[in-house]
Amino acid sequence: LPPFDPADPLGIDDLLDDTDRALRATVRAWARDRVLPHIAEWHERGELPDVRGLTKELGSLGALGMTLDGHGCAGASAVQYGLVCLELEAVDSAVRSLVSVQGSLAMYAIHRFGSAEQREGWLPSMAAGEAIGCFALTEPDHGSDPAGMRTRAERDGGDWVLTGRKTWITNGSVASVAVVWARTEDGIRGFVVPADTPGFSASDIRHKGSLRASVTSELVLDGVRLPAAAALPEGRGLRAPLGCLSHARYGIVWGALGAARTCLETALDYARTREQFGRPIGGFQLTQAKLADMAVELHKGLLLASHLGRRLDAGRLRPEQVSFGKLNNVREALAICRTARTILGANGISYAYPVMRHMANLESVLTYEGTSEMHQLILGKALTGLDAFG
Numbered sequence: 001l002p003p004f005d006p007a008d009p010l011g012i013d014d015l016l017d018d019t020d021r022a023l024r025a026t027v028r029a030w031a032r033d034r035v036l037p038h039i040a041e042w043h044e045r046g047e048l049p050d051v052r053g054l055t056k057e058l059g060s061l062g063a064l065g066m067t068l069d070g071h072g073c074a075g076a077s078a079v080q081y082g083l084v085c086l087e088l089e090a091v092d093s094a095v096r097s098l099v100s101v102q103g104s105l106a107m108y109a110i111h112r113f114g115s116a117e118q119r120e121g122w123l124p125s126m127a128a129g130e131a132i133g134c135f136a137l138t139e140p141d142h143g144s145d146p147a148g149m150r151t152r153a154e155r156d157g158g159d160w161v162l163t164g165r166k167t168w169i170t171n172g173s174v175a176s177v178a179v180v181w182a183r184t185e186d187g188i189r190g191f192v193v194p195a196d197t198p199g200f201s202a203s204d205i206r207h208k209g210s211l212r213a214s215v216t217s218e219l220v221l222d223g224v225r226l227p228a229a230a231a232l233p234e235g236r237g238l239r240a241p242l243g244c245l246s247h248a249r250y251g252i253v254w255g256a257l258g259a260a261r262t263c264l265e266t267a268l269d270y271a272r273t274r275e276q277f278g279r280p281i282g283g284f285q286l287t288q289a290k291l292a293d294m295a296v297e298l299h300k301g302l303l304l305a306s307h308l309g310r311r312l313d314a315g316r317l318r319p320e321q322v323s324f325g326k327l328n329n330v331r332e333a334l335a336i337c338r339t340a341r342t343i344l345g346a347n348g349i350s351y352a353y354p355v356m357r358h359m360a361n362l363e364s365v366l367t368y369e370g371t372s373e374m375h376q377l378i379l380g381k382a383l384t385g386l387d388a389f390g
């Protein structure tokens with residue numbers, strides 16, 4: 001039998017092939033060298049310095065829109081995308097967020113619902129990380145219930161004119177292009193809005209206690225005039241943005257486990273060396289029970305992510321299954337981080353260790369891309385046939 005590997009107690013690595021492992025190693029090394037040495041300071045300062053340089057490097061790694069085909073995109077598998085999300089989030093959820101929004105939301109929307117001109121006009125530069133994108137669905141008064149959105153797009157001759165506000169928009173103020181969802185007389189539609197269009201402005205949301213190294217913005221659309229060709233021809237109805245969310249939520253199923261892995265590794269190291277009552281705290285049964293439970297949930301979560309990834313690669317992943325994964329893996333990742341914090345005692349709240357930062361980040365991850373309650377209700381509806389939203 002192969003030896004027991006504390007880093008992979010279930011032997012889940014056997015499910016990966018050499019290409020998957022090589023990609024994972026490349027992204028892990030990049031995140032360790034390029035982001036890890038600075039991230040605690042960036043988080044504390046509430047900044048993501050050189051976001052454009054970082055995005056270009058992520059583009060060079062092939063991490064942007066990586067499951068999409070053509071237009072400079074990598075055409076990678078869903079499992080490979082998941083591994084990349086995990087390795088990035090093992091350093092900080094902010095970097096995975098940047099990649100999720102760029103690839104799974106903004107690029108995915110243009111790729112899936114855009115015209116040939118929109119795809120050719122934006123996807124190559126977005127895949128290379130030369131243009132940053134954002135995805136604007138949430139409004140101040142409509143978060144979980146985007147169907148009630150007030151942002152509207154009205155016809156004026158051959159043009160569209162967009163008016164409204166969007167909030168909590170990742171990458172908002174650094175984006176060259178925003179995919180904005182708005183109400184029209186024919187229902188909800190998506191629009192590709194270059195950020196330099198008059199009437200479009202973005203201001204950053206400050207004083208966040210979570211995802212502090214991520215750019216989060218409020219967008220104002222004040223009579224933004226766009227040509228007819230700015231509308232996503234296929235992006236009609238709420239099912240269009242929700243379809244993009246399914247893809248981004250899938251990435252989070254993996255990503256959240258990266259934060260959990262780092263917290264478990266930190267707690268294990270600490271428990272082996274920190275002594276109280278004359279012995280390492282890792283020798284106490286209560287600490288071992290915590291560590292065992294954390295490992296069980298982390299690796300069960302990885303099995304779930306691998307399973308969902310294979311279903312996505314086979315074209316068989318249902319939105320309810322994505323909700324299943326996001327609900328479980330984010331909830332359990334947060335529980336792992338909180339337990340790690342207890343193992344570190346007072347040091348658990350110090351930014352000298354990554355645990356508190358990851359724990360705080362996962363509070364956002366629990367809420368964005370559909371709150372845990374929304375995913376419970378999506379599953380509740382699928383299980384009972386009864387719609388709790390209606």
Ligand code: TGC
Binds near residue numbers: 147368374
């Ligand atoms: P409902 O009637 O259920 O659905 C409307 C239409 O959409 C279809 N649909 C989906 N299609 C594809 N994928 C999905 N996941 C879908 N979910 C639903 C559905 O079949 C229907 O189609 P049709 O043809 O019949 O019209 O809609 P509802 O109004 O009852 O809402 C359901 C609910 C609450 C689940 C939905 O609104 C929801 O998911 N709310 C949560 C909103 C949310 O997740 N917002 C996220 C904003 S983006 C973000 O957070 C980015 S953070 C990223 C980062 O930084 O990493």
Ligand code: FAD
Binds near residue numbers: 171369370
């Ligand atoms: P609300 O919808 O007001 O919900 C508040 C509480 O009520 C939640 O606990 C919710 O689960 C609960 N609730 C609501 N309705 C029900 C119900 N029917 N039954 C039971 N409970 C209910 N959005 C974007 O469009 N693009 C982005 O790039 C983006 N990035 C984000 C980045 C960060 C850091 C954060 C924190 C958010 C981001 N969001 C983004 C917004 C995010 O998607 C919303 O915050 C989320 O959808 C929840 O909406 P809300 O905050 O308005 O909460």
